[in-house]
Amino acid sequence: MVRVLIPSGALGLNYDKTALERGLASKPDIIAIDGGSTDSGPAYLGRGISKYARASTKVEWKGLMEARARAGVPLVIGTAGTCGTDSAVDWLLGITREIAGELKQTLKIAVLRSSQSNADIAKAYANNRLHALPNAPDISEQTLLDCTNIVALAGAEQISAALETGADIIIAGRTTDTAIIAALPLMRGLNAGAAWHGAKIGECGALCATNPQSGVVLIDFDDEGFIVTPMAETSRATPHTVSAHMLYENSDPFILYEPGGHLDVSAAEYTALDESRVRVTGSKWVQSDRYTVKLEGAVVAGYQSVLIALLRDKRYVENAQEWADDIKDKCTQKVVDRLGILADEFEIELRLIGKNASFGPLETRTNDPHEIGVLAIVTAKTQDLATEIAQILNPYLLHHPLTSEEEQPTFAFPFSPADMARGAVYSFCLNHVLELSDPMDAFSLEVLTHG
Amino acid sequence: MANLGEIVEKVRSKNAGPFWLTIDIFCGTAPAFAQVCEGLSTERVASIFAAEAKTLKRFEIPSLNVVKFSLPRPVIQGSVADRDMHGASWAALLSEVELN
Numbered sequence: 001m002v003r004v005l006i007p008s009g010a011l012g013l014n015y016d017k018t019a020l021e022r023g024l025a026s027k028p029d030i031i032a033i034d035g036g037s038t039d040s041g042p043a044y045l046g047r048g049i050s051k052y053a054r055a056s057t058k059v060e061w062k063g064l065m066e067a068r069a070r071a072g073v074p075l076v077i078g079t080a081g082t083c084g085t086d087s088a089v090d091w092l093l094g095i096t097r098e099i100a101g102e103l104k105q106t107l108k109i110a111v112l113r114s115s116q117s118n119a120d121i122a123k124a125y126a127n128n129r130l131h132a133l134p135n136a137p138d139i140s141e142q143t144l145l146d147c148t149n150i151v152a153l154a155g156a157e158q159i160s161a162a163l164e165t166g167a168d169i170i171i172a173g174r175t176t177d178t179a180i181i182a183a184l185p186l187m188r189g190l191n192a193g194a195a196w197h198g199a200k201i202g203e204c205g206a207l208c209a210t211n212p213q214s215g216v217v218l219i220d221f222d223d224e225g226f227i228v229t230p231m232a233e234t235s236r237a238t239p240h241t242v243s244a245h246m247l248y249e250n251s252d253p254f255i256l257y258e259p260g261g262h263l264d265v266s267a268a269e270y271t272a273l274d275e276s277r278v279r280v281t282g283s284k285w286v287q288s289d290r291y292t293v294k295l296e297g298a299v300v301a302g303y304q305s306v307l308i309a310l311l312r313d314k315r316y317v318e319n320a321q322e323w324a325d326d327i328k329d330k331c332t333q334k335v336v337d338r339l340g341i342l343a344d345e346f347e348i349e350l351r352l353i354g355k356n357a358s359f360g361p362l363e364t365r366t367n368d369p370h371e372i373g374v375l376a377i378v379t380a381k382t383q384d385l386a387t388e389i390a391q392i393l394n395p396y397l398l399h400h401p402l403t404s405e406e407e408q409p410t411f412a413f414p415f416s417p418a419d420m421a422r423g424a425v426y427s428f429c430l431n432h433v434l435e436l437s438d439p440m441d442a443f444s445l446e447v448l449t450h451g
Numbered sequence: 452m453a454n455l456g457e458i459v460e461k462v463r464s465k466n467a468g469p470f471w472l473t474i475d476i477f478c479g480t481a482p483a484f485a486q487v488c489e490g491l492s493t494e495r496v497a498s499i500f501a502a503e504a505k506t507l508k509r510f511e512i513p514s515l516n517v518v519k520f521s522l523p524r525p526v527i528q529g530s531v532a533d534r535d536m537h538g539a540s541w542a543a544l545l546s547e548v549e550l551n
Contacts, residue, residue: 038469041529041536135470135523244515247475251467251521253510301531347531358540362501362525364547379531427530428469 001222002185003028005231007067008215009204011035011060011077012052015215019206019231020063023216024071026229030163031068032180034203035092036079038296038428039249046148046298046426048087054095061092062099065169069105074163076170076180078154084174085149086115092171097450106451107169110162113444114173116150121295121434129435131292136431143429147297150430155259155293156195157439159183165447173443174296176258177203185221193283196263198226200256201245201280208245209276211235225281227273239270242278259294259439261287292433293442299429302347303383304422305390307376309397310412319402320372324350327396335389346380346389374411383421390419455491456546458483464542469528472500472538473521474545484516490550491518499544500525 005028008015012035036044040051050057061077068075081088089111100107122144124130130139144150151174160183162170172180181199186192198219201208205215214232228237246265247253256263264284271279311317328348336343353373356363376393380386397418399408436442456462460479467473476491478484488511497504502522510519525541526532535541 038528039466039537042469043529133470137470137527240515244477244517247473247512247515247517247519249465249467249473251471251473251508253512253517253519304531351534358534359544360534362499362544364499364544377531425531428527431468431470 001220002188002190004181004184004202004219004221005031006181006202006205006217006219007031007033007064009034009207010037012056013215014060015205016232017063019214019216019235020067023218023231024067026218028071028073028218030073030184031064031071031075033064033077034079034177034180035077036082036084037177040082042298042426042428045083045085045151045296045428046300046424048083048085048149050081050088050091052082057092058095058099061095062103065096065099065103065105068168069103074168074170076159076163076172078159078172078175078177078180080171080173083149084114084151084172086113086173089113089171089173096169096171100450104451107449108165108167109448109450110165110167110170111446111448112154112158112162112170112172113446114151114154114175116152116295116442118145118147118150121150124434130295130432131435133294133431133433137429139429139432143299144297146299147429148300148426150295150297152434152442153259153294153296154443155179155439156183156186157259158443158445160187161440161445163187165445167447178256178258181219190221191223191225192285193263194221194224194226194280196256196258196285197265197268197280197283198228200263201228201242204245204248206230206232206235207248209235209237209241225279225283227277227279229277236276237278239272239278242280243268243270260291261285290435291439292435295430295432295434296428297430298426300424301427302379302381302425303386304425305378305386305419306422307390307393307397307418307420308414309374309376310414311372311374312370312412313409316402316409316411317369317372320352320355323400323402324352324374327393327400331393331396335392338392339385339388346378346385348389348393349377351375351377379425383423387419387421394418452549452551454546455487455548455550458486458550462542462546464538464540464545466524466528466538467521470524471521472524472541473519474542476518478516478518481516484513484518486550487518491548492551493520495548495551496520496545497522499548500541
């Protein structure tokens with residue numbers, strides 16, 4: 001049997017300390033936590049940074065490093081620093097060394113890096129080793145060369161290699177959410193279907209149970225299945241909460257693709273062992289013919305400045321769309337005239353908050369609001385240009401009248417200066433897998449010591 | 452006829468990676484599940500998101516009383532035109548649809 005303790009769905013989301021203590025008392029074989037995902041958007045990958053505060057990360061990681069020392073088992077984090085680039089791995093490594101110094105811990109640290117060289121990936125593309133997944137954007141060699149960061153998602157093989165070094169702490173770059181949990185049961189030769197399925201159920205911590213914010217969950221893997229035990233006293237896993245977790249952020253609730261194969265849970269059986277524990281059997285792992293890892297890449301899509309204005313005057317609220325459309329037309333023309341650039345070299349968008357900012361043309365409701373927030377978004381090829389255009393837009397948002405006859409209106413600006421530079425905006429440009437002849441080909445493993 | 456959101460327990464939408472959106476309709480009871488299976492066509496769901504029906508995946512899961520739809524994200528997550536980074540607000544649009 002292998003017992004995996006999962007403190008929460010991600011480092012930075014916090015965990016219940018009492019529940020973690022209960023988990024430690026259960027003598028886990030490993031502590032595994034995820035450090036990121038693409039869910040917060042492409043900027044983190046684009047810049048190679050974490051979305052969570054350093055202070056929050058440090059407090060939570062310190063708690064886990066103390067727990068590891070007491071338990072005497074490995075602590076592994078996947079997708080360090082939200083995006084799992086080498087820069088994010090180094091950021092967490094720095095925090096780890098700082099904490100180790102404070103706690104006077106002597107450590108063996110394995111660092112698994114997932115960042116890719118643009119040139120290598122462009123070459124793999126030219127050699128037909130990149131394969132598009134469903135709804136992948138069109139790419140070219142140039143797209144790959146333009147990415148500010150490309151990462152490959154490590155699977156269980158790479159995490160196993162890191163575990164085999166005997167490290168106390170494993171800091172992994174981008175990995176699949178499940179790999180850090182599935183690796184040890186797979187290394188011990190336990191049921192592969194159960195290893196991946198249990199990992200998927202546990203990857204978001206206690207989200208597979210009631211009171212999901214308690215975070216801590218324990219998964220016991222064996223030869224035939226796995227058992228889910230939430231660690232907070234207020235948290236219960238039921239066949240419903242556990243099986244329903246396969247729906248979560250998964251486009252197919254029965255199939256999950258991983259490096260080297262896929263998990264099929266269509267024949268899985270979920271049995272309540274008591275009020276809070278569930279046993280799952282019947283999950284299948286189907287090995288693929290070729291070994292692939294998924295890639296993620298981000299490119300700069302432009303630079304932005306934003307402004308916010310508020311409409312409260314009844315007539316302007318009622319005619320907000322007409323007002324906004326007129327501003328967009330007139331301001332676009334003024335930018336073309338004054339800056340000597342083409343209309344397709346920049347974009348001005350006015351989203352009307354309170355009217356249709358969530359869905360735009362897909363909005364079905366037409367209730368009359370009493371006020372409207374105007375979110376003005378300027379996108380251009382450089383930040384200087386975006387700022388310049390935002391400043392040309394400023395007087396329109398402040399004073400633009402519905403008709404030329406009326407007295408000049410003035411609208412509410414909550415900020416001075418009114419325009420806010422957002423810097424580079426990024427877009428995800430890869431939904432592809434990379435074919436590898438050896439799982440370690442796209443990754444590097446380094447063993448460091450501290451103290 | 453009632454809106455979807457009035458007869459089910461919860462409608463949830465989330466990203467399934469940056470390129471896909473997935474929507475889980477937790478019907479709560481077997482009769483509500485049957486009503487949703489019967490009264491909510493894939494074509495109707497596709498039209499709400501201005502998508503082609505053939506691009507949608509539909510799952511009916513009686514053991515959970517869940518109907519699930521997955522579709523290519525109406526706009527790629529985080530692109531300049533995206534309005535909702537986590538894809539969670541799309542559920543509101545679907546829950547206001549009237550069942551047949």
